[in-house]
Amino acid sequence: MKLIDLIKKRQSDRTYIDKPVEEDKIKRCLEAARLAPSASNSQPWTFVVVDEAGLKEKVANKTFGPLKSFNKFAPQAAVIVAIVMEKPKLISEVGGRIKKKDYPLIDIGIAAEHFCLQAAEEGLGTCMLGWFDEKAIKQLIGVPKNKNIPLLITIGYTPEGHRTRQKIRKEFDKVVKYNSYN
Numbered sequence: 709m710k711l712i713d714l715i716k717k718r719q720s721d722r723t724y725i726d727k728p729v730e731e732d733k734i735k736r737c738l739e740a741a742r743l744a745p746s747a748s749n750s751q752p753w754t755f756v757v758v759d760e761a762g763l764k765e766k767v768a769n770k771t772f773g774p775l776k777s778f779n780k781f782a783p784q785a786a787v788i789v790a791i792v793m794e795k796p797k798l799i800s801e802v803g804g805r806i807k808k809k810d811y812p813l814i815d816i817g818i819a820a821e822h823f824c825l826q827a828a829e830e831g832l833g834t835c836m837l838g839w840f841d842e843k844a845i846k847q848l849i850g851v852p853k854n855k856n857i858p859l860l861i862t863i864g865y866t867p868e869g870h871r872t873r874q875k876i877r878k879e880f881d882k883v884v885k886y887n888s889y890n
């Protein structure tokens with residue numbers, strides 16, 4: 709598939725069917741994430757694959773918004789991957805402080821998208837989750853208190869006939885400027 713078509717195919721899927729996801733497919737998604745670029749090649753991440761049914765359910769139950777207003781689909785996912793932020797290389801940390809940029813967070817965003825694009829290529833649905841009870845999930849999967857989980861990714865098969873949605877995005881000319889911001 710052409711990259712632009714894969715990019716269009718990747719979408720936040722919030723309905724999954726009860727079908728296990730093959731381990732090798734998840735492995736290829738993880739490999740795509742592992743190969744992502746990062747500031748100073750710090751690779752400030754650990755990917756925790758939560759695929760044990762009981763544990764996955766507990767993690768999913770800690771992603772809901774108030775009154776289950778969102779993320780109530782999470783328990784349907786076959787697998788949830790937690791991206792744990794690791795300490796970056798000193799050069800990235802110092803550079804980030806000087807330049808006031810959160811390089812590890814940028815790095816993790818890129819790795820997450822690599823993961824989701826590969827998942828789309830594998831015919832899997834994904835959704836990145838930024839809303840969840842981080843403290844509770846850290847405890848559930850054994851992440852030390854001093855580390856953070858910026859993102860979770862839900863993964864699963866979507867129902868047959870599940871359609872690719874038209875992307876809702878700002879107009880090209882609204883977000884692209886040539887040579888001057890104004």
Ligand SMILES: Cc1cc2nc3c(=O)[nH]c(=O)nc-3n(C[C@H](O)[C@H](O)[C@H](O)COP(=O)(O)O)c2cc1C
Binds near residue numbers: 722837840
């Ligand atoms: C950092 C980040 C956090 C997100 N958190 C959530 C979330 O907690 N729950 C959810 O349903 N979608 C979440 N999303 C998905 C976005 O809502 C979605 O990417 C956006 O609406 C564009 O739609 P698309 O992914 O289908 O193209 C998140 C996406 C990103 C990048």
